[in-house]
Each structure stands twice: as C-alpha cells, then as structure tokens.
Amino acid sequence: MPWNCDTEIDHALEKLGQDFPHLNWDFSPDPSSGNNELISHWLGEKSEEVMVCAFKGKKIEERFHRQDFFFIHFAYHGDYDALSANYNNRITVKEGDCYIGQPYSGYAVKRDSDHECIILGILIRKETFFREYLSALSADSSMLNFFLEPQKNKYAEEFVHLEIPASSPIWQLLNVMILEYAHKTEDSQKILKPMVMSLAMYLSYEYKRQHLPTGTTLIDRIMEYIESHSDSVTLNDIASHFGYHPVYISRLLPEKTGKTFSALLAESRMRRAKLLLDHTDLSIEKIADMLGYSNSSNFYKAFKQYYGTSPRQL
Known part of the structure; x- marks a missing residue:
C-alpha cells in the first residue's frame, strides 16, 4: 500500500498533519448561490498556486461545503468517507483511492475510527489549472469535459473516484511532493508545479484505463x-x-x-x-x-x- 513508514516521509507527514488545523480555513456563505452555500477559499499562502496538505488522525467531521479550487485527495493510509453533492451521496474512499473534486463541487470528509488515517490533499488554484495544466489534459474528451464543467456550471456536482495501484508511480511522486512541501523553500512552487503536471498526466491515464470503454474491434x-x-x-x-x-x-x-x-x-x-x-x-x-x-x-x-x-x- 502507499504508506510505507519511511522515517523521512513519516516526519514530513507529521509536520503537515500538525499544520492542517492552522491552514486558512474560512467557511463563508456565498450570497450568489441563494442557498447559503458555505465556500472554503484558498487554504495556502497568497503566493502559492499549488499546495500539499495532510490530515493525520482518527476522527474528522467536516462541514458540508464547496471550495474555489481544484483538489485531489488520496486515501494515503486507511479509509475515509466523503459526502458529495448532497448528504445522500456518501462514498467510502478506500486506502489507495483518489478523489478529484472540481471548484465549487459539494464535499465533506467524515471519519470516526480507532485507527489513524492519513488523507493527502493536492490543491490547485482554479486559474493556475486552466492556465498551466488544461492543455496537457485536452487530448482526452471525457477528462476535458470534467475539468471544464465548472466554467459553465458554477455549482457542478461531478467528481472522479479512482483506485490507484500500489505499483503506480503516482505514490513515489506524491512522496517527493510531501517532502518538498513540508520543508518549503522559496523555490518550492517552481519544483512542485511541474510535479502537479506529471501527477495530472498519470491520473488521466488511470481515468482512461478505469472508466473509458475499450473497443473490442x-x-x-x-x-x-x-x-x-x-x-x-x-x-x-x-x-x-x-x-x-x-x-x-x-x-x-x-x-x-x-x-x-x-x-x-x-x-x-x-x-x-x-x-x-x-x-x-x-x-x-x-x-x-x-x-x-x-x-x-x-x-x-x-x-x-x-x-x-x-x-x-x-
């Protein structure tokens, strides 16, 4: 499985886990929705375009909300539940799974267990995604439709749920990103942004492999x-x-x-x-x-x- 108890990685995850409650959490109503929708704004520093965060613990009870950025969550260690679109749509994200959410898609993490869980998040500013990463994914019509949906429907409800094989290079890539972000320098954004591009390409491959029909003729x-x-x-x-x-x-x-x-x-x-x-x-x-x-x-x-x-x- 993805978590391998590597000491350096574990220390980095511990730091990200300690930082998690102190991110820029700001759930504020969006008057334009007409429904008092709670919106979570960018969690990182203003200068950051991508960020890595990690929840590390046994219990989490997020309020149902929407966010103004793209996010990719990985069940890095243990399982967790996700509420999507409304309270009737609850899915279990198992260890090794990935959950991709659009800007403004409804979402909440729920977990109550005696065993520790690590949820790793890769967050990408909406403007950065369209400027730098969309072109790399534009060859796939299905993925292109998914990522463009928030442009025509602000309160889109779509998400992508993938199972990432333990042998996938995605896990090695994530480990490097964890280490880089946990020990940030002034060059970290320059290092992380190309990694997000590689991550997006690997995820696109997994999406096609798992979701698109393969022709027989x-x-x-x-x-x-x-x-x-x-x-x-x-x-x-x-x-x-x-x-x-x-x-x-x-x-x-x-x-x-x-x-x-x-x-x-x-x-x-x-x-x-x-x-x-x-x-x-x-x-x-x-x-x-x-x-x-x-x-x-x-x-x-x-x-x-x-x-x-x-x-x-x-």
Whole structure:
C-alpha cells in the first residue's frame, strides 16, 4: 500500500498533519448561490498556486461545503468517507483511492475510527489549472469535459473516484511532493508545479484505463487512438501502433466509418475546439496550438469549413 513508514516521509507527514488545523480555513456563505452555500477559499499562502496538505488522525467531521479550487485527495493510509453533492451521496474512499473534486463541487470528509488515517490533499488554484495544466489534459474528451464543467456550471456536482495501484508511480511522486512541501523553500512552487503536471498526466491515464470503454474491434481501437492523440496523430502513427500498413488503414477507415482519416481527425479536433472556445478564455492562438495546428490560420480555415463560421464569431 502507499504508506510505507519511511522515517523521512513519516516526519514530513507529521509536520503537515500538525499544520492542517492552522491552514486558512474560512467557511463563508456565498450570497450568489441563494442557498447559503458555505465556500472554503484558498487554504495556502497568497503566493502559492499549488499546495500539499495532510490530515493525520482518527476522527474528522467536516462541514458540508464547496471550495474555489481544484483538489485531489488520496486515501494515503486507511479509509475515509466523503459526502458529495448532497448528504445522500456518501462514498467510502478506500486506502489507495483518489478523489478529484472540481471548484465549487459539494464535499465533506467524515471519519470516526480507532485507527489513524492519513488523507493527502493536492490543491490547485482554479486559474493556475486552466492556465498551466488544461492543455496537457485536452487530448482526452471525457477528462476535458470534467475539468471544464465548472466554467459553465458554477455549482457542478461531478467528481472522479479512482483506485490507484500500489505499483503506480503516482505514490513515489506524491512522496517527493510531501517532502518538498513540508520543508518549503522559496523555490518550492517552481519544483512542485511541474510535479502537479506529471501527477495530472498519470491520473488521466488511470481515468482512461478505469472508466473509458475499450473497443473490442480494430476499428474501435483505432477510433479511440485518434481521439486520444488528435493533436499529433498521423496515418503512419496509427499503422505503426497497430502493426498495419498505412494504405490498409487509409482504406479501412472509410470502409468502416464512411469517413476518411482526415475527416475523422478534423471532427475530433473541432469538438475539442468548441469546448475550449465556449468554456475558457484561452486565446484562439493557444487553442490552435493545443489542438495540433502549426499556425492559427490553418485552424481558422479548418474551423470555418467545419462550423460555417470563424472561431471569433462563435
């Protein structure tokens, strides 16, 4: 399991656990909700964009609240219960599990046991996430929809619950982050932010492995591959990945889908383009780059051909 009683890690967790009650806890009502929703604001220092926190104890009874940042919680040692969206939705997050929450998603941790539990939290400012991490996850439509939901629905109720294998590099990465944050220096944010990017990529992989259906036919698998690699995929990439000649793939796709590789790739990119245009304030140039276009003029041309209007008009 993830907790291995390493002395240095244990001391760092002990420090984070002692710091936990003294974070910037501020549960204040949000008048815009109309329901006296309690909002928890950023728990760290104003200068921080990501942070690592840890609850270490036997009992915790959080008030049901929402928060204005993304959070990733890990059941690092022991199990705990989480209330999501409303008091009727109680799930058990078992040791080794991960719970990802959107900004403003309802949440509360509940635990009352004779055995100690360690809940590790990675917190990311909303603005930082959209600026620095969204592009790395944009190749996966399902994950992209999950992370963009708070942009169109402030009080989103979605969460992701994953089981992280004990052999996953995620645990080693988290241990380094624990040590770095427990003994912070002026360079800690520069060190931690790239680690959060790696963490997001590993979690995206686990999400796809555990939640997305895996096609059983060759054409299903090829379509999944195009969707997951639409920013850079070529016919030669597909042929090499699946062990076929590019000419065979180029004939198979129209035969099974009625569309050429170029048309399928354009569809995948355009779906993602509309999501990003509708729900982020990213520049058109940045979106074009994220989608794999060599320049924005090519993106403009492809977008207008597909939707009949320019990205700016949309």
